[in-house]
Amino acid sequence: MIAIVPASEDAGRRNLLLLVQLRWLAVAGQLATILAVQFAFGVALPILPMFAMLGLLIGLNLVQLLAERRRPVTNGQLLAALLIDIAALSVQLYLSGGATNPFAGLFLLQVALGSILLRPWSGWLLVVVTSASFAALTVEYRPLSLSPGMESALSLPHLIGNWFNFTLAAVLIVLFVTRIARNLSERDARLAAMRQQAAEAEHIVRMGLLASGAAHELGTPLASVSVALGDWAREPAIRGDPALAAEVEDMRAEVARCKDILSGILLASGEVTGQAPERTTLRRFLTEIVARWDRVHPGLVTLDDALGADRAIVADRALAQALTNVLDNAVEAGARHIAVEARRDGETLTLAVRDDGAGVPPAILTHLGKPYQSSKNRRGAGLGLFLATNVLRVLGGTLTLSNRAGGGAEAVFRLPLAALSLEDAP
Template sequence: MIATPPVAEDAGRRNLLLLVQLRWLAVAGQMATILAVQFGMGVALPILPMFATLGLLIGLNLVQLLAERRRPVTNGQLLAALLIDVAALSVQLYLSGGATNPFAGLFLLQVVLGAVLLRPRSGWLLVAVTSAAFAALTVEYRPLDLSPRFASALSAPYLIGNWFNFTLAAVLIVLFVTRITRNLSERDARLAAMRQHAAEAEHIVRMGLLASGAAHELGTPLASVAVALGDWAREPAIRSDPALAAEVEDMRAEVARCKDILSGILLASGEVTGQAPERTTLRRFLTDIIARWDSAHPGLVSVDDALGPDLGIVADRALAQALSNVLDNAAEAGARQIELEARRTRDTLILSVRDDGRGVPAAILAHLGKPYQSSKNRRGAGLGLFLTSNVLRVLGGTLAVSNRDGGGAEVVLRLPLAALSLEEAT
């Protein structure tokens, strides 16, 4: 696959090519104007220095065309190119009447280009340079030897007013163009974020459909296994052997756990499982999650209960699975001790999971909340934090992951209590 250049570098190259094209037009226009004034109007101009200035612009264009193919174009390079254009225009105007030349207004073109193409600070620098050049050309320039029918006298107050008018226009152009550019950039960033969220939502929908289908498909064989294990448990040969009976009971418990997980998947995907929403309390909800997880990882997790007075809620199976995913990640990272701190403010539930494992690699932290970001080399790994972050986002919460100074990681889940609380009867 052919790698595409970064957007910023591509924009810089295109902006440089735009300046090159405009400079070709400027060179052609100035050459035509010089020839028309010299030979059409009969006004004597210093042809050699003016054409030498045009030659410098042509050389700059050729150099920039060659350099553009070798390295990225920076803001400094664009600023330098525009400053050279301002210098060249200043020389041409100095040789042909200064601020009395009607083409002095072309300084505004450089200001507009700077406001659009450069960073704000560089755009303001260009305003200062062009304003200073315009002011200098009002007092220092080479007068044109015009015939009486072309000659006119411009007073000093007019020239000063003309300079002030130019400076005011340049300031307003940069002020409003930079604001418009910033607004457009913010809008593009919002649209990019919305497209990213839409792509993630589509990915979640696909995974949900896959998980729902798999849950339906697995339900039948699990039911058959449960029936078979029930029959085995009643067999005299197994009942008479304590070791076999214990193994069968363990298998029945694991099958029941699998069926419970599948029911949670169907409930999270919006399908009816025959179970009414479970009313419980916040403390009991968290205690049940930890008890189920601790049965598979005995003695690994400890709970710091700072919830205060208990609160009636509706048990959210998706949140329970999200918290289990965080605990699973800590265990798979080699943690020997996991601490769950549960506390709440007036309207927010905060669950902090701290472990002493290997921590979270920097590459995964940089792409937190994206699918398949995992240090585990197995198919399907990396969905735990992705699903957890999206569950919290749907419920109006947030997920934060960081590495601890002493080793291990800390995952903080914040969730508005309104997403779980029972509405009080009125």
């Protein structure tokens, strides 16, 4: 069994390993510098406490390498590691000349790392800590005993200027690095959204090809069944039995409905079905959708018409199927009453479908528009909302889904009327 590590946890571990590697380099660099200053330049340093600090850094590295394998690495852990590095550098500088030591500028490395690896507030905290440490080292440190040829005196105003210069550089680093990181994050999010939409579009194309093929395959047997039922309806034995005649008529109606659905699938996939696009009005289009669904589920749905003046449109089969899918989902959620409100908000058509069912599970609300997100356990479930969302997207609209405070769910379609209107419509 392969364990899948979340991307955030993997990034935290890689960042921790990066800090560990940098600390090894810091330990090696400090060791080389201490030995060179002590023995090559003859400057007396407090060797034991400085070596003790290097030992603490080595121990911290070993502890972090062991802890990294056991639990996820958090922002707090990375922040603590950088604060320890700052404290260790402060001690080493205190023992070797304080702010007069040319290596005091290494504080900026911690600030730069924090602004890249940590959350923004953590980066600003490092600015405060390093600035305070630099300021303290300008007045409190262990002076070095230098030979006459190496001595130099830095005035207090010069040290204060160095501190101000350091603080300004640290602020600018955090300010611009965090902005650049945010811009890159937003760009990556946009690219991820575009890749997701491309994947969904490819998924829809595959589904369309499959549905188109299935529609062609089902057309012939449905036509045969329709002819057979027509022959049965003319049989004297069936015509003389009202119950049988009613059942045959019901079957003919259901077959006709299946043929109509298949014609809609072929039309939505861009294939010619022998039927011209249907010119109708907005009110008639919505009324027929609700009436057709009501014939299958009598007494469950009502239409609240708040459209105002009617408008000529071309009947969109895909939109009709999307609305039907939402109504079917409401019934499957146990709804006993469904209200469809249709209204015009300027040039926007708004359809609100409210039901008194069991509501929508949080997982579906979170992943609205993703395929196969369903509370039903049957194969292929979860495509209704996916198709409805993408139908609205193609038409330039949106679909929002929410749970109502008093129970049940609400689905709201919003789309521009221009997507349905005739070119010569007012």
